[in-house]
Amino acid sequence: MLETTLAPAEIADLYLRSLGGTEHFIQGDEAAAMGALFAGCTFFGGYPITPASEIAEVMSRELPLIDGHYVQFEDELASISAVIGAAWAGARSMTATSGPGFSLMQENIGYAVMTETPCVIVNVQRSGPSTGQATLPAQGDVMQARWGTHGDHEIIALSPSTVQECFDLAIRCFNLAEEFRTPVIFLMDGEIGHVRDKTVFPSIGEVTRFPRRKGTEGQDAFGGETIPPMLEFGDGCFVHVTGSTHQDNGMRDVQTSTVHDRLVRRLVRKIDEARDRIAMVEVDVMDGAKTGVLAYGATARPALGAVLQARAAGAKVSFIRPITIWPFPGSQIAAACDGLDRLIVPEMNLGQVNREVERYVDCEVIHFGKIGGEIHSSAEIRAEIERANR
């Protein structure tokens, strides 16, 4: 045993400090895991599943080095449960999975929404339904991320397009989870999870960590303000946490309609009110363009390639990339689509985000779906642009 007088937090800080400014050629999965560490993640509960297993592997290697905790559970039901339990015991906690595991987690994602538990769920999307094409990418879980758990709710989901973004957005996921006291879904896809890019780790001093807002004894942890402070286990406040409808003090009250109405409307409102603040959209609008391409996740890369090729050939094409998927950045997208006649939406599914786009924009929305486990090529999307422009 190495003897040290340093506190565990100091060791963690020294370790992360030593990584600051270093460059890496790593996969998206690895970058998401390292981003979580920089965000202050202290608990990871998971279960192996392709294409998300590398996140668990990195966490099992790194978390013990910074006095964090890694547990591999018997299934995804247990993983998300333990992640929520750990959050109430003071952890910044995370799990990572793919489609089948994400389906299993849905009930407890709703529990995290109802109990206002900050936590991060990474879903490295793969081709479904069911076992589908186990190792191959897809973007078929966008609507599941929004509506997979039962009942009225709002959710936050972010989608990265580069490995650097896997790192950076993982940090943002943790911060949004803490700021809004809610589960946040990191909606990656198998392509971004496994692709390797150059990634630079920032110096730990540059990383902003949104601190957990804690209440004091007697304070309501489940109401009284839009985002109430948290009372953690061991604080001596005798907090009562339940997924049943509850009063502001956490006590179960499933019979009073006004209690349920007030609670669920507040849970929806706290995210809905802040949607402009949560929205991240990359907009590259070209003056006079009549055609636009909107893409997210891995698909955004060939889509941008196609747009740049079309522009090089003299066409005017706009490019829009929502990074925040939920709450849907509709007004930002509508503004970017102003003046367009048509918007092409390539996705690795048979139609999900395009329908959400249709609710906000005035122009024609052309869905260009591709399934089968292969991402779109730039040539395919460029051909679609040319067809639309004709």
Add this chain to the structure above:
Amino acid sequence: MSIRDLSDPEYFDEVAEANAEERSMDGLRPTYGTVDPLSGLMDPAESVSSRPEHHRLLKYLRREILPTTFCTGCGGGTVLNTFTNAIDEMRIDPKEMVCVTGIGCSSWIPSPYFLCDTLHTTHGRAIAFACGVKVMKPDMKVIIIAGDGDLAGIGGNHLIHAARRNIDITVFLVNNFIYGMTGGQVSPTTPFGIRTTTTPYANVEHPMRIADLVAAAGGSYVARWTTFHAFQLMESMQYAIRKKGFSFIEVMSQCPVSFGKSAGMKDPVSNLKYLRDNSIHVDGTKGMSEEELEGKFVVGRLVERNQ
């Protein structure tokens, strides 16, 4: 009743008035949080100073939501009583405890009634939530109280793996042989041949012997007691809480309302006699065959390991 009748506002007014009259009768009964649970039990003639105002264990309960919602004769009250006594005798500060529960009548024993940090989770997942809590708070006592349907039915996998992992948590599984809260459906522990609301022609499956299953899966302490054996149960609870590693007690309990109506034992006393008469201490089972033990509850300490 036609849909036209049901949509008639005058008809609704009549029903509403009738209901209002019924509710005024209800006003005689205590409602949550407005009545001292012990009022009426004390003799008003007796001087207040001559006796403590409240029961000595009331400080361990969330008083504002008493009385409990348990049916008359439910074993849940006995478990809450023995558990509270166990904590009191051990001088454990409730601020050092987290009680984790699932869904069902038995889960209501500590959440919301016991005054400590309480995590009332989804159906079957109490042990999994508790693992996350214990990993982050190793110095706190993490105790799970939930039922047979919750821990052995829908959540059976977590029970097996927590025992295998030997994580330092304590599980009190209250086995009342039935899904009580949902109205008396067959559970993994319902005895063979019993009619329930979902086995109207009798249960054709054999019950799970949960404590034996946990003993085989691992764990440091495994015991079985019944609500009839209140004092043995309390001592066993203390032992389980003190024991390092995964500790487990299967508490055979009575449900006169949901199980009793199925088994023909509607009164609590015959339920308790059933538990007493069918219990056999583990020390007395040497040489007994499987057939002889059929339908018996082997009580006492089944396994103790130091891993």
